[in-house]
Amino acid sequence: MPEKLPVYRIPDFTAARALTQGFHVVDLQTHRQKHAFVQAPHKHDFYLLLYLRQGRGTHTIDFTEYPIQPHSVFFLTPGQVHAWDLAPDTQGTLLFFSPEFFPNGQETEKLRQFPFFRAWQQLPLVTLSAAEAAPVEQLFQNLLQEYQTPQPLQTDALKSYLHLLLIQLLRLYPSQSPLSGSTTWPFQLYQLETLVERHYREHRPVSFYAQALHLTAKYLNELCKENLGKTTSDLLQERLVLEAKRLLIHSPHLNIAQVAQALGFDDNSYFSRFFKKEAGRTPEQFRRQG
Structure with a gap:
């Protein structure tokens, strides 16, 4: 049955860039200026992390509206529907990656061991204190810098930084889980x-x-x-x-x-x-x- 809701892929945002397959990281304001269409509801076929350093507005994920707060990280899995309404001065970083890009080519089930990628029951959001946000923001900056400057073994470095970022966020996330807070599932x-x-x-x-x-x-x-x-x-x-x-x-x-x-x-x-x-x-x- 045809569906009119757009489903975006990483190449839709990186057509002019032949650097790294299955990965993209970009400053949020730059992304919004180049791709205004992303404000309307849509899906992705990749994983998405949205770090918001500051700003106001809302982010709606599958019919749940979340108010924007400083030092927040949103997590989306492939197939979820989302849209945002952000104030013009909102600042942050967007990160896209395909399941295949994850270190060592792990399967989707491996990624779901991170609680924030359990789309069924877990909150798609963690809000950090300024102290907690500092190392997270540094990892996003490391990823941006690595992505923007071609170097030997660049893909390996990006995968390593991504894995470190997910581990850091996992350590900050459990206390905010609506369930037991365990980071392991059967x-x-x-x-x-x-x-x-x-x-x-x-x-x-x-x-x-x-x-x-x-x-x-x-x-x-x-x-x-x-x-x-x-x-x-x-x-x-x-x-x-x-x-x-x-x-x-x-x-x-x-x-x-x-x-x-x-x-x-x-x-x-x-x-x-x-x-x-x-x-x-x-x-x-x-x-x-x-």
């Missing part, structure tokens, strides 16, 4: 998140995911409740509702029946009942209230 939950992304439109039962992970449905449910505070069914329903919201707001060319069909619902009325139960409004009401 590996099965990384696999579950990947499976749900592949199959959520198919409305598979919990037993399908449990079998794929070589677990019993009961044990998988216990893992979810212990680590996420929700059942496996809750997670499956939340993922469907999030995609329904994205399509209702960002694909206005689709009518409600087409949205239902795109999400694997054969019965439009059943989709409407499901959405109202989970979101508190009918699809029509949600679209109108935007």
Whole structure:
């Protein structure tokens, strides 16, 4: 089903630069001047870090609006929808990288061991004190300087600085987690998140995911409740509702029946009942209230 929401890739911002594949870092004001279109809602196929040194405004990620505060870092994973409304004097740094760029070519599941890349349940934001922000800002500056000056082994240096930055942010992040604050997850939950992304439109039962992970449905449910505070069914329903919201707001060319069909619902009325139960409004009401 066609979707009009733009999905940007790193080359969309680096067309004139043949330096490093899968990576880009830039001053925020420079980026906004060159790419004004990024203020409108859109997706990326890469990971994004946004460090805000100072400024005012809001940053909206998948229908949650966050006020801008100094010394904040936002984290986005591929596929999330975001938009910002920033004051002209807002200053900071943007960093993009593909999963393949991560040191040693690690898989996406490895990146999700960083709590801020667990898009399901964790806050996509950490707000630092001035003292905490100093080493983080220095690493962003190191990345900018390295990126702007071609040198031997430049890609290796960028990967090393990126890994150090993520480790530093992980050490500052746990105390702000809405859950236990643990920085480790059972590996099965990384696999579950990947499976749900592949199959959520198919409305598979919990037993399908449990079998794929070589677990019993009961044990998988216990893992979810212990680590996420929700059942496996809750997670499956939340993922469907999030995609329904994205399509209702960002694909206005689709009518409600087409949205239902795109999400694997054969019965439009059943989709409407499901959405109202989970979101508190009918699809029509949600679209109108935007």
